[in-house]
Amino acid sequence: MRVYKISKQDEKKLFKVLEKFGEVWLPVKKGGKCTFSRIYSEDRLTFSQTEICNRPLLPLKKLLLPPEFNTLDFNAERYNRAEQNVPSRVVVGSHACDIHGVNILDKFYTTDFIDPFYRERRKKTIIIGTSCEPDEYCFCNKTNTNIIEEGYDLFFNDLGHYYLVWVGSSKGDDIIREGDDLFDENITDKIIGDFINWRKVNENFFTNDIDFYGVTDLMELKYNDNELWEYFGDKCLSCGQCTMVCPTCTCFNVIDDLEVNKNEGHRRRYWDSCMFKDYSMVAGGHNFRKTRAERLKLWYTHKLKAFIGQFGNPSCVGCGRCIVTCPVDINVYNVVSRLKGQEKELIRK
Amino acid sequence: MKLANDPHLYTPITMRIIAKRDLCPDVRFFQMVPAGEFKQVKIDYKPGQFMMLSAFGAGEGPFSISSPPSRKGIIEFGIRKAGKVTEKLFTLRDGDTVGLRGPFGNGFPIEKMLGKDLIIVAGGLGVVPLRSLILYALDNRESFGRIIFIYGFKNVEEMLFNEVLLEMLDSDQIELYLTADKCEVKDDKYKGRICEGQVTGIFKDLKNIDPGRTVAAVCGPPVMYKFVVDKLLEFNIGKNNIFLSLERRMKCGVGKCGHCSIDYIYTCMEGPVFSYWDVIHMRDLI
Numbered sequence: 001m002r003v004y005k006i007s008k009q010d011e012k013k014l015f016k017v018l019e020k021f022g023e024v025w026l027p028v029k030k031g032g033k034c035t036f037s038r039i040y041s042e043d044r045l046t047f048s049q050t051e052i053c054n055r056p057l058l059p060l061k062k063l064l065l066p067p068e069f070n071t072l073d074f075n076a077e078r079y080n081r082a083e084q085n086v087p088s089r090v091v092v093g094s095h096a097c098d099i100h101g102v103n104i105l106d107k108f109y110t111t112d113f114i115d116p117f118y119r120e121r122r123k124k125t126i127i128i129g130t131s132c133e134p135d136e137y138c139f140c141n142k143t144n145t146n147i148i149e150e151g152y153d154l155f156f157n158d159l160g161h162y163y164l165v166w167v168g169s170s171k172g173d174d175i176i177r178e179g180d181d182l183f184d185e186n187i188t189d190k191i192i193g194d195f196i197n198w199r200k201v202n203e204n205f206f207t208n209d210i211d212f213y214g215v216t217d218l219m220e221l222k223y224n225d226n227e228l229w230e231y232f233g234d235k236c237l238s239c240g241q242c243t244m245v246c247p248t249c250t251c252f253n254v255i256d257d258l259e260v261n262k263n264e265g266h267r268r269r270y271w272d273s274c275m276f277k278d279y280s281m282v283a284g285g286h287n288f289r290k291t292r293a294e295r296l297k298l299w300y301t302h303k304l305k306a307f308i309g310q311f312g313n314p315s316c317v318g319c320g321r322c323i324v325t326c327p328v329d330i331n332v333y334n335v336v337s338r339l340k341g342q343e344k345e346l347i348r349k
Numbered sequence: 350m351k352l353a354n355d356p357h358l359y360t361p362i363t364m365r366i367i368a369k370r371d372l373c374p375d376v377r378f379f380q381m382v383p384a385g386e387f388k389q390v391k392i393d394y395k396p397g398q399f400m401m402l403s404a405f406g407a408g409e410g411p412f413s414i415s416s417p418p419s420r421k422g423i424i425e426f427g428i429r430k431a432g433k434v435t436e437k438l439f440t441l442r443d444g445d446t447v448g449l450r451g452p453f454g455n456g457f458p459i460e461k462m463l464g465k466d467l468i469i470v471a472g473g474l475g476v477v478p479l480r481s482l483i484l485y486a487l488d489n490r491e492s493f494g495r496i497i498f499i500y501g502f503k504n505v506e507e508m509l510f511n512e513v514l515l516e517m518l519d520s521d522q523i524e525l526y527l528t529a530d531k532c533e534v535k536d537d538k539y540k541g542r543i544c545e546g547q548v549t550g551i552f553k554d555l556k557n558i559d560p561g562r563t564v565a566a567v568c569g570p571p572v573m574y575k576f577v578v579d580k581l582l583e584f585n586i587g588k589n590n591i592f593l594s595l596e597r598r599m600k601c602g603v604g605k606c607g608h609c610s611i612d613y614i615y616t617c618m619e620g621p622v623f624s625y626w627d628v629i630h631m632r633d634l635i
Binding site: 071072074075076077078079080081108109111112113114115116117223250251252253254255256258262265267272274279280281282283284286288294298301302305306 | 354355356357358359360361362363384385403405406407408409410429431432434435445446448571596597598600601603604605606607608610612613618632633
């Protein structure tokens with residue numbers, strides 16, 4: 001892998017370079033919430049792990065599969081694929097956990113059948129990852145998603161006065177070539193020392209004591225532990241926020257809308273949630289998952305176990321979004337805690 | 350199977366309804382063919398597969414194919430009016446069009462059934478996908494041993510495909526048992542030909558079942574499976590030779606929308622036909 005150094009003094013100059021590859025997006029604070037937003041000037045561009053806001057409420061999937069879009073246009077005689085008009089984007093500021101999330105989406109959407117809508121957006125999205133300072137909710141070190149080796153085009157490691165830049169793809173290499181005079185290929189022993197030190201310091205940020213060991217087996221063995229699942233089911237509001245913010249939740253619903261003239265219409269696809277009551281309901285009214293406990297069990301099976309069968313890893317990437325989002329504190333930490341027979345809970349501030 | 354990398358994965362082709370008739374008050378039989386620019390499209394499928402059917406403006410849903418692949422060209426569905434899409438379908442006339450994608454799912458494992466005796470058990474609307482298998486087996490009669498078909502329904506009015514089934518009762522090609530939960534026969538043609546009771550009540554009448562050469566296929570309401578499987582197991586039929594066709598909510602048919610997920614599998618991809626051995630290993634399958 002090719003590695004470069006770039007001085008922090010030069011980071012703003014990269015805006016003009018990145019703009020040549022597409023719209024530039026970055027997590028910024030809006031109304032108190034961290035959210036991926038398009039930026040239009042170099043003033044807001046940064047790769048700094050302390051300046052970029054932590055944990056955008058909605059992960060990268062927001063850009064790769066929008067919360068809602070038209071898939072088809074139709075009239076009484078013909079269904080046509082809707083034009084997507086997908087812009088090229090350079091998305092700066094994704095952390096390792098979220099890029100692991102995208103890698104899972106990549107596997108999911110391109111295994112067996114390839115989802116054409118995901119593929120189109122994914123191909124037009126350049127991912128520039130950045131290093132981060134984990135907070136008390138992060139547990140990517142426990143899900144082995146704190147280090148990222150693939151899935152990004154460039155990755156910026158914040159080492160104080162400069163960044164170490166890892167090149168992860170041919171497109172990333174194109175960006176380096178475009179901003180050639182800003183990048184220094186000479187990686188000195190001092191730089192290597194700084195990086196090793198960063199690794200050590202970074203590891204010390206983790207305070208989340210979630211114990212992931214054996215969780216996959218426990219998910220299987222405690223599947224019929226009704227007391228455990230009903231404890232959470234009784235609290236659950238079925239609001240679906242956990243699934244909206246989860247980087248690896250992919251479920252969608254599809255609905256047809258008619259234009260006012262009733263002669264044509266559009267098929268609309270939008271994020272769905274397995275927490276919703278009608279998620280497993282079929283025509284005629286039979287519901288395969290009537291209770292909140294059953295629906296929670298499906299979600300946690302998917303996050304903590306099921307992906308192993310499908311793709312070799314569980315699908316939780318340790319981002320902590322469920323912990324900071326759930327209004328009644330049902331989250332991976334608290335479910336794992338109960339699976340382990342403990343009652344300690346992590347409550348969001 | 351469609352190409353895996355198809356930009357039109359979610360785009361239905363247009364089909365024209367060429368005939369329809371009511372099988373009972375709320376179940377209608379539709380026959381359709383590819384229309385217009387899609388006339389040349391060949392839809393190859395296996396018994397037990399399903400397709401995603403779109404009704405203009407109302408939406409899309411999964412429907413089992415009822416026609417056998419051995420009778421090419423026309424695709425048939427037996428559809429119960431039960432929701433928005435099906436209500437719209439019931440308003441359509443001959444010549445009207447619908448959208449169609451697929452086929453999807455695994456279908457029944459014909460290769461495991463060749464040369465074997467078949468026990469086919471249908472409950473209610475479950476007869477729709479099984480009709481595809483039965484007609485396929487009859488069209489290739491020399492490739493199968495005995496064909497035993499047990500069909501249960503609530504009452505005689507809800508018996509689907511009644512004319513062809515009455516003909517089958519007189520045929521030596523198939524051993525057919527009809528049973529109604531409540532058997533009040535008004536029409537003479539049914540007299541003495543329909544038992545009263547549930548499908549499980551028929552099994553005591555089955556003679557000389559050879560478990561070593563028998564494969565079973567079952568489709569019906571969720572509550573039926575366990576009881577039918579118990580009866581099949583009493584005959585010592587292998588758990589890997591009992592096949593159940595299951596229903597789930599589906600919005601895509603290609604393992605993406607998530608609604609049909611069970612544990613780590615998607616019913617639309619690994620199913621909708623599962624062996625009983627799969628069922629034992631998967632949580633909440635039946």
